[in-house]
Each structure stands twice: as structure tokens, then as C-alpha cells.
Amino acid sequence: MNEFIDKLGEKLMPIAGKLGENRHLKVLRDAFMLSFPITMFGSIVVVLNNLPFFSDATKGTLGTLFGNGQNATMSIMTIFVTFGIGYYLSKSYDVEAIYGGAVSLSAYLILTPFNAVTEGGEAITGVLTLDRLGAKGMFIGMIAAFIAAEIYTRIVKKGIVIKMPEGVPPAVAKSFAALLPAIITLTVFLLVNAAVVGFFATNLHDVVYNVIQVPLTGLGSGLPATLVAVFFVQFLWFFGLHGQIIVNSVMDPIWNTLMLENLDAYKAGEALPHIVTKPFMEIYTVGMGGSGSTLIVVLLMGFIMKSKQLKEVGRLALGPAIFNVNEPLIFGMPLVLNASIFIPWVLAPMVVTAFNYFMMATNIFPTPTGVSVPWTVPVIINGIMATSSFMGGLLQIIDMALIGVIWFPFLKLIDRTNLGHVDMGEPENV
Structure with missing residues (x-):
């Protein structure tokens, strides 16, 4: 077992290390974290407007009064992500970040159609629709933001800027320095948009959505790809690497897009289109005690096991685990490079993920609605919030029982x- 793990680690660790240090993946992660507090506010509004015991009439009234809390946050999440990509990518190149963010956002909006069609078929110009600024526009937003920021920073690095004389206020000097790079970058996007609209009578939003986004989200919403992602999260943590950061950097764009599509359907009173979303991955893995859903493991160690070593680690790790922080367990037990627990560490979250998928696919338990719940919210509460149903919390209780059976x-x-060490007269903590 140890030899197999060592060989597997030798092959995969360099790849994981490169992914973890990749500039663009780190920028993407930071951009999504930039939108986190804003989208969290929107999620809270949605949860409060749709509490399980409210009648449909009450939900409708609350939606009318407070619906903008969600419309101005989660529904336009792509705006925050595109700005964040431009900001953090420019910053990584030591270029004035705020202008990089503004240029990336403008580039995305240049590619966005300013028109809509009413239910009666009437065309309206001069408007931006929420779907273009939310789920449907996520991938074109990310692509545009990365390309715009790369063009902008390269122009700045080449010194194609207007330099103001000394004595000019810094804000004015920085604004003029950004002028030429911004004009050149945005001109590129304006010409691209004009070519697509003029020659093909369409827009890049629809092209990217149909050619790239739909196939990728379809793949990411399936069970096989989800299990692969869960495996690599656990596997990387086993070697002491933050599995969530590395894997989520790749998968978050897909999971967040699926989340927004679910939220749109939930608000419209329609059937939820996806099971696997960002909340599904958060609430039913991390949301039960941290990576690997180890709250039940901590409870077993602290109150069922008999050796002093497991009891002490379990009880010390219990407080953080309630709020889904399990580094004390990962590095205190330790779980890192501990071959004796490799199987349950990897297997348990994969089994629970598959179990939850089938429970939701068969409508036995509800699917997460698309609201984003803070990852530090304790188990059961976060399950209820994510699904707007007490059944979401009940499913977590069943999940923890399954995990306990695997780990026990x-x-x-x-x-x-450990107890055998004591019988042989050796220190118990050895």
C-alpha cells in the first residue's frame, strides 16, 4: 500500500504543484473570492424570501419587495468575476490593477448584446438582461477578461503609455498612463464584436454558450466527473496540498454556472435543472466538518475510541470541525501521508457524493436551490439553508452515518x- 501511494504521489504531485502555482488559475480563484461576500448577501436574501414555512403568496410579496437583493448580487455575478480577473491578473504582472479590472469589465460588456426580446416577441434595444450578466455570460466573461487583461498589461509593459510631467497628481498621471493601453485593448474587442455581429448576425455570448459552456457544464454536472474531482481533492490533501484550492480553481467556473442556473429556475418556480452545483459540492462535502466530511470522524475519535491519543485529537478538533475547519485533524492525527487511513479518507466522500446524487436524482431528497451558503455554517443548518427544506439537513445526518460506518x-x-502500545509498557502517544 505504501509503495503504491509513493509511486502515485511521484507521478501526480508535480502536476498538482504546477496547477497550484499557475498564475491564471490563482487569478480565477481570487476573482471568485472577490464576488463571495456580495453573492453571499444575495443568497441570504433568497433564503429569507423562501423559507420553507412561507406560503406562495408570502414568497411572492417578499420577492417583489426584496428581490433586488438577489438581482443586484448573484444575478450579475459575472460582472464581479470579470472585474476580479482583470484586477488580479494585472496585479500579478505589477501593473496598476484597478485599471486592468475596469478594462476587462468593459471588454466583456462590449461583447454583450444590449437588447432583449419580450414574451410577446417585441425587440427592445439599450438594455442588459440578467442572464447575460449571470450564468449564461459566465464563460464569455472569463475568456474576455483574461484576454483583455493580457493585452492591456503587455501594452503597459512595453511602455506604450502617456507619461505626465512631475507635479501632476498621482491619480491623474495613472489615468493618463492607462489611456492608450485601454483604448487599444477595447478597440480590439470592439472590432471583434463588430465582425461577429456584422458577418454572422449573432454575438459571441451565444457562440461561446452553445459551443463551450453548454458541453462543459454538461460534463461538470455529471456524476463521473464529480467523483473524479472529489477523488483529487482528497488525494491532494493526503499529501498535504490544499485539494479544494487546486481542484476548485478548475471546476468552480462550471459549478458556479450550474448554481446560477439552478437559482434562476428556483426563482421562476421551475424544476431545478442540475444536481451537481457549487452548493452541492460545498454543503455535502466540506459542509459536514471540513474536507472529507470529517465531523463524524472527530466525534468517533473523541467519544467512542478508547486510546488517549485519538480521544485528545478528536476533542481538540471538535470545536473547529463544527464550523467545517478540519486542519487540526488533518495535521494533528495526522491524516497527511498516513497510509492507515488513506482508504476511508478517499472513499467516504466519494461514496456519500454518489449516494446523494442518486437520492436527489430520484427526488427522495431535494436538490440545492442555488443559494450560496457560507462554508462555516454548521452541518444540518447549512443543509436546510441550501435546499430550503428540512430534508436537506436530514440527508446530512444520513451521510454522516455512512461516513462513520466506513471510517469505524x-x-x-x-x-x-495505540492501546497495544500501552499494554507493552510503551508511552501511549508514541
Whole structure:
């Protein structure tokens, strides 16, 4: 077992390390985190407007009064992400970041159609629709933001800027320095948009949505791809690398897009189109005690196992685990490079993910509605909030029971080994 893990680690660790240090993946992660507090506010509004015990009439009234809390946050999430990509990518190149963010956002909007069609078929110009600024525009927004920021920063780096004389206020000097790079960058996007609209009578939003976004989200919403993602999160953590950061950098654009599509359907009173979304991955993996859903593991260690070593680690890790922080367990047990618990560490979250997928696919338990719940919200509460149903919390209780069954024999073996040290007269904590 140890030899297999060592060989596997030798092959995959360099790849994981490169992914973790990749400039563009780090920028993408930071851009989504920029939108986190804003979208969290929108999620809270949605949860409060749609509490399970409210009648449909009450929900409708609250939606009318407070619906803009969601419209101005989660529904236009792509705006925050595109600005964040431009900002953080420019910053990574040591270029004035605020202008990089503004240029990326403008480039995205240049590619966005300013028109809509009413239900009666009437065309309206001069408007931006929420779907273009939310789920449907996510991928074109990310692509445009990265390209715009790369063009902008390269122009700045080449010194194609207007330099103001000394004594000019810094804000004015920086604005003039950004002028030429911004004009050149945005001209490129304006010409591209004109070519697509003029020659093909369409827009890049629809092209990217149909050619790239739909196939990718279809793949990311399936169970096989989800299980692969869960496996790599656990596997990377086993070697001491932050699996969530590395894997989520790749998968978050897909999961967040699926989340927004679910939220749009939920608000419209329609059937939720996706099971796998960002809240599904958060609430039913991280949301049950941290990476690997280890709250039940901590409880078993602290209150069922008999050896002093497991009891002490379990009880010390319990407080943070309630709020889904399990680094004390990962590095205190330790879980890192501990071959004796490799199987339950990797297997348990994969089994639970598959179990939850089928429970939701068969409508036995509800699917997360698309609201984003803070990852530090304790188990059961976060399940209820994510699904707007008490059944969401009940499913987590069943999940923890499954995880406990998988982990128990391995913990028991470690427990007996620790107790065996005591019988042989050796220190218990060895």
C-alpha cells in the first residue's frame, strides 16, 4: 500500500504543484473570492424570501419587495468575476490593477448584446438582461477578461503609455498612463464584436454558450466527473496540498454556472435543472466538518475510541470541525501521508457524493436551490439553508452515518494499536 501511494504521489504531485502555482488559475480563484461576500448577501436574501414555512403568496410579496437583493448580487455575478480577473491578473504582472479590472469589465460588456426580446416577441434595444450578466455570460466573461487583461498589461509593459510631467497628481498621471493601453485593448474587442455581429448576425455570448459552456457544464454536472474531482481533492490533501484550492480553481467556473442556473429556475418556480452545483459540492462535502466530511470522524475519535491519543485529537478538533475547519485533524492525527487511513479518507466522500446524487436524482431528497451558503455554517443548518427544506439537513445526518460506518473499522484498528502500545509498557502517544 505504501509503495503504491509513493509511486502515485511521484507521478501526480508535480502536476498538482504546477496547477497550484499557475498564475491564471490563482487569478480565477481570487476573482471568485472577490464576488463571495456580495453573492453571499444575495443568497441570504433568497433564503429569507423562501423559507420553507412561507406560503406562495408570502414568497411572492417578499420577492417583489426584496428581490433586488438577489438581482443586484448573484444575478450579475459575472460582472464581479470579470472585474476580479482583470484586477488580479494585472496585479500579478505589477501593473496598476484597478485599471486592468475596469478594462476587462468593459471588454466583456462590449461583447454583450444590449437588447432583449419580450414574451410577446417585441425587440427592445439599450438594455442588459440578467442572464447575460449571470450564468449564461459566465464563460464569455472569463475568456474576455483574461484576454483583455493580457493585452492591456503587455501594452503597459512595453511602455506604450502617456507619461505626465512631475507635479501632476498621482491619480491623474495613472489615468493618463492607462489611456492608450485601454483604448487599444477595447478597440480590439470592439472590432471583434463588430465582425461577429456584422458577418454572422449573432454575438459571441451565444457562440461561446452553445459551443463551450453548454458541453462543459454538461460534463461538470455529471456524476463521473464529480467523483473524479472529489477523488483529487482528497488525494491532494493526503499529501498535504490544499485539494479544494487546486481542484476548485478548475471546476468552480462550471459549478458556479450550474448554481446560477439552478437559482434562476428556483426563482421562476421551475424544476431545478442540475444536481451537481457549487452548493452541492460545498454543503455535502466540506459542509459536514471540513474536507472529507470529517465531523463524524472527530466525534468517533473523541467519544467512542478508547486510546488517549485519538480521544485528545478528536476533542481538540471538535470545536473547529463544527464550523467545517478540519486542519487540526488533518495535521494533528495526522491524516497527511498516513497510509492507515488513506482508504476511508478517499472513499467516504466519494461514496456519500454518489449516494446523494442518486437520492436527489430520484427526488427522495431535494436538490440545492442555488443559494450560496457560507462554508462555516454548521452541518444540518447549512443543509436546510441550501435546499430550503428540512430534508436537506436530514440527508446530512444520513451521510454522516455512512461516513462513520466506513471510517469505524479503520479507527478501531488504530485505536487497538495505540492501546497495544500501552499494554507493552510503551508511552501511549508514541
